[in-house]
Amino acid sequence: MPATTRRSFLRTLSGALALPAVLPNGLARMAFAAHPENRATTGDVLVCLFQRGGSDGLHLIVPYGDAHYRSLRPTLALGEPGSTKGALDLDGFFGLHPALAPLAELWQDGLLAPVHAIGSPEASHSHFDAMASIERGTPGNKTQPDGWIGRHLQSLVNHNDSPFRGVGIGPILQASLRGSVPATALASIADFHLEGRPGQGAAEVARFQASLAKLYDGDGFLDRQGQLTFEAIARLAAADPGKNPPANGAKYPASELGLALQQVGQMIKADLGMEVACIDAGGWDTHASQGGSEGQMAGLLGDLASSLQAFATDLADRIGRITVVVMSEFGRRAKENGSGGTDHGDGNCMLLLGGGIVGGRVHGRWPGLAPAALSGPGDLAATTDFRTVLAEIVERRLGNPAIGEIFPGFTPPEYLGVAHA
Amino acid sequence: MALEEVSRRGLLATAGAGAALSLLGVRPGAGGFLGQAATAPAPPPSPSRELLFLTRTSFGPRPEDLARVSAIGIEAYLDEQLQPERIDDSAVDREVARAFPTVVRLPAGPFEGDARHEIAIDLKSATLYRAVASRRQLFEVLVDFWSNHFNIYHQDGPTSVLKTADDREVIRRHALGRFRDLLGASARSPAMLVFLDNFTNIAGGPNENYARELMELHTLGVEGGYTQADVQDVARAFTGWTIERRDGRQFRFDARSHDQGAKRVLGVAIPAGGGQRDGEIVLDRLATHPSTARFIATKLCRRFLADTPPAAAVDAAALTFTTTGGDLRETVRTVLHSAQLFESADAKVRRPIEVLAAAVRALPASASTDAARLLLHGTKLLGQAPFNWPAPNGYPDAAGAWINTNGLLGRWNLMLRLAGGRAPGVRIDWPAWVRASAAATPTQLVDALTDRLLHRALLAADRNALIAHAAAGGPGGAHLPVPTLAARAPEIAALLLDSPYFQWR
Numbered sequence: 001m002p003a004t005t006r007r008s009f010l011r012t013l014s015g016a017l018a019l020p021a022v023l024p025n026g027l028a029r030m031a032f033a034a035h036p037e038n039r040a041t042t043g044d045v046l047v048c049l050f051q052r053g054g055s056d057g058l059h060l061i062v063p064y065g066d067a068h069y070r071s072l073r074p075t076l077a078l079g080e081p082g083s084t085k086g087a088l089d090l091d092g093f094f095g096l097h098p099a100l101a102p103l104a105e106l107w108q109d110g111l112l113a114p115v116h117a118i119g120s121p122e123a124s125h126s127h128f129d130a131m132a133s134i135e136r137g138t139p140g141n142k143t144q145p146d147g148w149i150g151r152h153l154q155s156l157v158n159h160n161d162s163p164f165r166g167v168g169i170g171p172i173l174q175a176s177l178r179g180s181v182p183a184t185a186l187a188s189i190a191d192f193h194l195e196g197r198p199g200q201g202a203a204e205v206a207r208f209q210a211s212l213a214k215l216y217d218g219d220g221f222l223d224r225q226g227q228l229t230f231e232a233i234a235r236l237a238a239a240d241p242g243k244n245p246p247a248n249g250a251k252y253p254a255s256e257l258g259l260a261l262q263q264v265g266q267m268i269k270a271d272l273g274m275e276v277a278c279i280d281a282g283g284w285d286t287h288a289s290q291g292g293s294e295g296q297m298a299g300l301l302g303d304l305a306s307s308l309q310a311f312a313t314d315l316a317d318r319i320g321r322i323t324v325v326v327m328s329e330f331g332r333r334a335k336e337n338g339s340g341g342t343d344h345g346d347g348n349c350m351l352l353l354g355g356g357i358v359g360g361r362v363h364g365r366w367p368g369l370a371p372a373a374l375s376g377p378g379d380l381a382a383t384t385d386f387r388t389v390l391a392e393i394v395e396r397r398l399g400n401p402a403i404g405e406i407f408p409g410f411t412p413p414e415y416l417g418v419a420h421a
Numbered sequence: 422m423a424l425e426e427v428s429r430r431g432l433l434a435t436a437g438a439g440a441a442l443s444l445l446g447v448r449p450g451a452g453g454f455l456g457q458a459a460t461a462p463a464p465p466p467s468p469s470r471e472l473l474f475l476t477r478t479s480f481g482p483r484p485e486d487l488a489r490v491s492a493i494g495i496e497a498y499l500d501e502q503l504q505p506e507r508i509d510d511s512a513v514d515r516e517v518a519r520a521f522p523t524v525v526r527l528p529a530g531p532f533e534g535d536a537r538h539e540i541a542i543d544l545k546s547a548t549l550y551r552a553v554a555s556r557r558q559l560f561e562v563l564v565d566f567w568s569n570h571f572n573i574y575h576q577d578g579p580t581s582v583l584k585t586a587d588d589r590e591v592i593r594r595h596a597l598g599r600f601r602d603l604l605g606a607s608a609r610s611p612a613m614l615v616f617l618d619n620f621t622n623i624a625g626g627p628n629e630n631y632a633r634e635l636m637e638l639h640t641l642g643v644e645g646g647y648t649q650a651d652v653q654d655v656a657r658a659f660t661g662w663t664i665e666r667r668d669g670r671q672f673r674f675d676a677r678s679h680d681q682g683a684k685r686v687l688g689v690a691i692p693a694g695g696g697q698r699d700g701e702i703v704l705d706r707l708a709t710h711p712s713t714a715r716f717i718a719t720k721l722c723r724r725f726l727a728d729t730p731p732a733a734a735v736d737a738a739a740l741t742f743t744t745t746g747g748d749l750r751e752t753v754r755t756v757l758h759s760a761q762l763f764e765s766a767d768a769k770v771r772r773p774i775e776v777l778a779a780a781v782r783a784l785p786a787s788a789s790t791d792a793a794r795l796l797l798h799g800t801k802l803l804g805q806a807p808f809n810w811p812a813p814n815g816y817p818d819a820a821g822a823w824i825n826t827n828g829l830l831g832r833w834n835l836m837l838r839l840a841g842g843r844a845p846g847v848r849i850d851w852p853a854w855v856r857a858s859a860a861a862t863p864t865q866l867v868d869a870l871t872d873r874l875l876h877r878a879l880l881a882a883d884r885n886a887l888i889a890h891a892a893a894g895g896p897g898g899a900h901l902p903v904p905t906l907a908a909r910a911p912e913i914a915a916l917l918l919d920s921p922y923f924q925w926r
Contacts, residue, residue, distance in 0.1 A: 092907055125633065128637075171804025171805075172817070172822050184826045185827040187804075187831075197911065207890070208890075211887070211890040216921065220464075221919060222924055228826055287617075341618070343630070367595065
């Protein structure tokens with residue numbers, strides 16, 4: 001049934017009745033009433049933030065209490081809590097990298113939960129193999145054509161027909177969003193409309209769009225993406241998320257990540273029917289000159305923390321219905337290399353943020369950094385399958401019990417208890 | 422294999438938006454209210470063999486290119502294009518040297534901030550200008566291919582300066598040469614040594630970054646049969662391969678940083694004390710490994726034939742690669758001789774660089790080096806500015822990576838700007854063009870522009886939609902004055918460039 005309404009909506013757009021949903025730059029967009037087909041979603045909005053490049057989890061959530069930590073990282077190790085620029089204590093064993101200080105308050109408020117020693121049974125030291133495996137969500141099966149989030153959206157029956165159910169921020173749609181439910185890729189809310197020619201009015205732009213839509217009226221791959229684009233343009237113009245400035249004094253950093261999270265916040269507030277947003281953050285492949293309390297990675301962490309903190313502040317009124325997952329394709333080698341960096345590793349930490357997260361504690365089983373405990377070429381061993389954490393979030397926060405469809409062939413062990421049911 | 426190409430963030434073309442509709446029994450064809458018997462729309466008329474060959478082997482045909490291929494035949498045209506040194510491109514070279522001088526001659530450094538930025542912009546601009554203007558179109562396509570295969574991110578500190586020499590001395594010098602020479606030049610390229618950190622790879626503290634990507638991305642492929650132990654010994658073999666200290670612009674082998682111990686790579690023992698030879702032995706082994714032949718053949722077939730390359734074409738290309746000792750000219754020739762090429766119409770989509778360059782080449786524009794600015798802006802918006810892919814695997818070359826809501830909308834907006842004819846470097850005299858075309862009615866305008874921009878027939882419904890747009894409420898056969906038709910031409914041109922027809926490569 002959802003397809004009926006979706007298709008008929010498309011038809012009104014491509015036909016002569018098309019409303020001037022698209023106006024040239026600089027003009028106020030016509031405000032539509034919220035579309036009646038946008039149902040309120042029942043589960044949390046999931047924001048999946050992927051750190052591309054293999055983030056060094058030992059540098060995010062620092063095991064300063066592990067007896068082997070310092071000897072493995074003679075130049076990178078962070079000082080004890082209380083020392084100058086030292087780690088910020090979390091629980092007497094783990095600490096936050098000092099550049100993550102903006103997250104300390106979220107930890108104290110119980111909104112933040114790291115999960116340590118996460119990994120995949122198909123551990124690969126290749127960025128591209130590991131990313132593909134995690135985003136498919138089917139380690140060991142490279143032929144799975146869709147992504148785990150795509151299967152989540154497909155298996156969740158909620159009568160939400162918005163093209164914004166799944167949104168990928170950026171020019172290339174994230175592989176995890178692949179699937180039968182069409183997802184929208186968007187880089188900039190402000191630019192997501194047909195511009196028209198200089199000096200053209202709304203009616204002329206609408207006429208151009210109507211003619212263009214007729215050229216995308218077939219059922220080929222390009223046609224379908226074109227139809228989705230027209231629908232997304234119209235829905236976005238109607239909801240006008242750009243009208244929502246950051247609330248509660250939230251200050252997003254002027255970075256790509258800050259802008260991405262701000263836009264996700266705007267779309268959440270505009271009630272576009274968004275259920276999942278995927279964001280990429282790059283630069284984590286720190287083979288050389290990683291830095292300790294300051295330097296290359298500290299800069300990335302500072303941006304990550306300020307962006308997340310601003311998002312949590314901005315969305316404070318809705319944080320009970322939002323879950324943020326920060327993850328990467330793998331962790332990095334426990335022992336630093338000769339370049340002041342770290343090579344590709346295995347076990348890593350995830351960060352979970354949201355009102356439904358069991359926050360204020362570090363989850364997961366810590367395997368330790370003793371030589372015998374390390375895996376492969378000297379990596380932090382992975383003690384929890386990444387799917388175990390994602391499955392718990394999907395079931396308890398997104399309200400989707402179809403774990404067998406989302407992670408085929410995987411039966412999660414007992415959940416870690418990272419999320420409130 | 423197809424997965425790998427788009428695996429950074431991409432998706433495959435397999436299960437897109439339409440799957441949902443078709444699962445629900447909806448066929449979004451013309452007049453398709455749900456429940457009514459809708460007929461499947463006919464596929465658009467196929468492009469000619471000459472057109473298909475040209476769109477695959479160039480950054481889009483200019484009308485004179487199509488005329489030439491039709492006149493001399495595909496085979497003779499391919500021969501010409503495979504010998505770019507015999508094609509006079511001096512006009513383009515002069516323009517590049519004039520407008521983007523650091524591409525040809527890098528002044529003495531050191532460079533800071535703005536100077537670095539300008540050097541990077543020069544190379545990006547020259548790349549885009551050559552895509553639009555060069556007569557060595559297949560060569561430029563292959564330069565793009567190998568630039569992505571040996572991808573170097575332009576914003577990794579000194580790479581913004583070092584990539585200029587890499588482009589000239591590694592990629593352009595060897596793009597149609599022998600793979601082993603290309604690989605060896607890349608291994609010693611200061612830009613690559615910096616980007617993949619090998620310049621810091623030293624005995625006692627090896628850095629695996631280059632070693633891993635050398636096997637995974639440059640030669641064997643991720644399933645090419647190497648292990649983590651191979652990665653570690655390849656890293657040791659390349660210890661001491663670094664850059665000259667003064668300004669970092671030259672390769673240097675630092676024997677004191679080299680791990681002189683014995684290594685074992687892919688089952689081959691490398692005895693102790695080999696010094697710089699260790700790395701060369703590894704490169705020899707990798708360049709001749711069957712997995713490398715297969716990997717390169719697969720990627721070339723993906724570039725020229727289909728996102729999921731046909732096995733027979735890959736086999737043939739891999740065989741040529743092996744029997745010719747990695748002769749890239751002959752390997753490309755084999756790929757372009759594949760029977761599958763002519764069965765693959767509308768199977769590849771143009772990526773952002775390709776679609777924008779193709780538009781400038783197709784439009785009746787006098788494109789100058791100034792066009793590079795708009796092209797650079799456009800490729801940035803669409804996510805494919807030259808040398809701007811941060812990961813070492815290069816821009817993906819599969820439809821699913823590029824065709825999405827953001828990508829289509831961005832194309833639509835940019836085409837309208839190009840077709841307007843007022844962008845710097847892309848001036849179009851529409852009245853003059855309309856006069857020369859002899860189009861006197863909206864219908865004739867649509868037909869003339871279709872010929873000019875697409876060189877192929879449209880579905881009747883599409884043609885009618887364009888005629889209706891051009892007629893603006895009047896009859897399509899109405900005789901209109903030149904200024905009126907010229908004023909309507911930009912939108913018709915933009916609609917054609919925005920249409921699915923123009924997105925195919």
